[in-house]
Amino acid sequence: MTTGNFKTDLQELYNTAPCGYLCTSPSGQIIEANKRFLDFVGYTSEEVIGLKNLTDFLTVAGRIFHETNYQVVLKLQGEVKEVNFSFVRKDLSQFPILINSIEVKDKKGVPAFTQSTIFDISQRKKYEQQLLDTKRDAVALSKELATRNELLEQQTKELNLAKEELENLAYVATHDLKLPIINIEGHFQYLKEKLPKENADIAESIGFVDESILQYKQTIHGLIEAIRLRESQVQLEAINLIDILEVIIPTLQAKAKEVGGVLNISIDSKAYVWGNGIYITSILQNIIGNAIKYRSSERKLEIKISGKELKEHFQMKVEDNGIGIDLEMNGDKLFGMFNRFSNHVEGSGMGLYMTKKMIEAVGGKIEVESVTDKGSTFYIYFKK
């Protein structure tokens, strides 16, 4: 680019600079403008030099700002920094610019002319707009999030209230139901004595009423227990399953012997789990008790109880050769409330429901395998 000739090189530099150079008289008329400026505004130098003012390239709003701000600051401080105007091209299209101006004074201190640099900041304006848009979107999103959170909090409050109400209702209902049945039972005992039991139909009905009263009481009791379980906070601690088994097995062994059956137990000496003593006792009593209850009349009852350590759990296995459960038909109801799956065993049917709830309360889980008329195997997993 350098020709060696200073003046030519300077001229080259002046015209090819990436910013517009403008020199204006104190009245505002354009004395000198570089090629870049002329390209910016789409005019030739003949159309501009000595003919146009800076204000000719401004919008109406720009001109107002020029008079009230730009001029004032220029006169007061002798320079203006980074003022943003919209420039209007010859073809009337607009683009944003930044102008820096310096007033040059003569030896007597009188303003001679003003030198300005003009930068096309279209790209920058675009980025600014994008940033603004993104910011606006972010604010809107955060507002929506806040609204949703509020709604969620509200719903959670309502749900908790409803849950409390329901629990209260259930509690009150079951207690109010206890009294009448106690009365019925009492008065019925009295009536029983006065009735002629020799009559077969009467005897039959007496049997049904006794049975129904018992079932009623068991159901209420089961309901109350289920409610209590929900409300209580479980205390968790380290439990040795062996200790628990040592306590409950003798009784269960005796029960099994009564019906001609046997209990086989084989567990590692180390069976430490994380749970609650009372719950685990109840859980094991229930599962083993069921194995005894639902025995088959066609073969000698055999219950195998074993335990083994897994990675994160301890698995207890209770295997029996009883009547089994049709899992295909009843699988999803097995741990539901008030469900019984055979005709010939008494009880309110709450057992497995409560057992599962207790297992879950200590952070464990339960699984079943069963074949009708062959037997069932219950797997109980306790946290280690």
Next chain:
Amino acid sequence: MKLKEILLIDDSAATNTLNRRFLEQMNIVEKITIKLNGQEGLTYLTSKNEFGVSPSPNLIFLDINMPVMDGFQFLEKYDKLDSSLKAEILVIMLTSSINEKDAEKARKYDAVHDFMQKPLSEAQVNNLLDELSLLRFITV
């Protein structure tokens, strides 16, 4: 005008006895058969006597909650039975359930003629007899 046979399918002996005595007192049926769950009900309906004829009760009162096979499970299987076996039968679901969902579910089955709350009442039974005679299911 007496019905030939009514089939009661319910796991509660107490309920069955009450219903049986009630229907006997109304003197509207020759024979009352009792089965304790859906499975037993199906077995009975598909059985054949020495003449190769299956029982064909006029009315079936079906309970919902029963072990082994409950009321809805029974209806699933009943639907698939030969239509000749089901030709002149009206199935009534009889239950102590106050659950709306049960009523809705029952009405979805073509086989179910009506859904009633226990206990049976004389008015209900008389209504049924009228409906049966309208449908000309009763042979005098």
